[in-house]
Amino acid sequence: MVILDKESFKKAVYDIVRLIPLGRATSYGAIAKAVGYPNMSRMVGAIMGDCSEEKIPAYRVVNSQGYLSGRFAFETPTKMQELLEAENIKVKDNKICNWRKVYWNPLQEIKLE
């Protein structure tokens, strides 16, 4: 097992995020798992902090509970919610309503690939 530096990890994470289907969302932990590091959920979040300069749908990434933990990283705290609602994802009190339905497991897609 090699030490995965932020740049490499970042790249892998972006790849997963880009695969998120329209109208769905996933969690940091799921992405971390998908890249092969189940316990690196924090790193995924840290990396998302840089996503502002990247062109990826970071707003589709929330915590395992479906809460918009990183809404303040956007231009406006409400931007993330609006973007999600624009994709038919209902958000209530900074939390995705049909989270169980909206949740998208990257491992499923990757397994298929």
Added chain:
DNA sequence: CTCTTGACGCAAT
């Protein structure tokens, strides 16, 4: 070099 903090997750209580 040590300590704190952070878009987190999960098992135990």
Added chain:
DNA sequence: CATTGCGCCAAGA
């Protein structure tokens, strides 16, 4: 269902 505690790794002070 809510709280608590612990793990995990990187970056900044």
